[in-house]
Amino acid sequence: MKNASLILNGVLLVAVIVLFVLHFSSQKSNGGAMTGGSSGPSNLKIAYVNQDTVLKYYEYVKINADKLDAKVKSSYQQLENRQQSLQREVQQYRANVNTLTIGQAQAVEQDLQQKGQNLQMFEQQLSQEMADEQQRISNELYKKITDFLKTYSKEKGIEVILKLDRGSDVLYGGDSLDISKDVVKGLNDAWKIESTKTPKADTTKAKK
Numbered sequence: 385m386k387n388a389s390l391i392l393n394g395v396l397l398v399a400v401i402v403l404f405v406l407h408f409s410s411q412k413s414n415g416g417a418m419t420g421g422s423s424g425p426s427n428l429k430i431a432y433v434n435q436d437t438v439l440k441y442y443e444y445v446k447i448n449a450d451k452l453d454a455k456v457k458s459s460y461q462q463l464e465n466r467q468q469s470l471q472r473e474v475q476q477y478r479a480n481v482n483t484l485t486i487g488q489a490q491a492v493e494q495d496l497q498q499k500g501q502n503l504q505m506f507e508q509q510l511s512q513e514m515a516d517e518q519q520r521i522s523n524e525l526y527k528k529i530t531d532f533l534k535t536y537s538k539e540k541g542i543e544v545i546l547k548l549d550r551g552s553d554v555l556y557g558g559d560s561l562d563i564s565k566d567v568v569k570g571l572n573d574a575w576k577i578e579s580t581k582t583p584k585a586d587t588t589k590a591k592k
Contacts, residue, residue, distance in 0.1 A: 428543045432557045435549040437564040444528060444575045448521050455517060459510040466506060470499055532571055536563075 439445055477492050484492065533545055545563070548554045 429541055430544045430546065431540075431542050431561050431563045432546040432548045432554060433567055434562060434564040435547055435552075438529075438568055438571075441568045441572070442575075443572050443579075444525065448525075452514075452517060452521065456514060459514065463503075463507055463510060466503055470496070470503060473499070528571065528574070532567070532574065536567065536570060 474496060477496060481489055537543065537545060540563075542563075546552070546554050546557070548557050548562075
């Protein structure tokens with residue numbers, strides 16, 4: 385969940401920037417410079433999203449966090465199994481080294497060294513796979529939340545959406561500005577529809 389929290393921090397920050405750009409671009413195209421105070425900052429409709437609420441109740445986050453955790457555990461187990469196997473071979477070699485000829489001992493040592501290098505490569509491969517998976521989830525989460533907030537903000541007439549958590553610059557937000565539950569419901573409704581869709585059969589193959 386820590387990874388998901390870091391991802392959400394970035395997503396909501398970008399969302400705020402996007403909404404600012406959309407708002408002020410719209411003001412510029414509709415009349416140039418703001419005059420008379422009618423479009424001033426005091427008239428901005430602002431809301432906030434509680435990060436903890438989204439992380440706790442957004443099904444996409446929970447499901448993918450569980451999947452990622454399972455992959456990490458599986459990868460760790462694979463790595464641990466290979467490490468233990470190599471350690472057993474090293475111990476066996478040390479126990480029998482006095483019975484081997486110089487040539488045999490050198491051959492075993494070379495084999496163990498190669499297996500050690502292969503183990504390091506395997507560990508790097510697993511690390512890269514986990515990093516790629518985290519990036520994939522980050523990209524998907526970014527798109528899902530920003531796409532939803534763009535549509536939601538237009539429907540509700542909201543021009544700025546802030547993120548509320550202990551690390552944010554928002555020290556207080558009234559309950560009337562909290563749209564967390566509404567946002568989570570919308571995200572989950574969209575995710576429910578998306579997750580129940582069945583892939584269409586591939587009809588692009590040429591018929592003989």
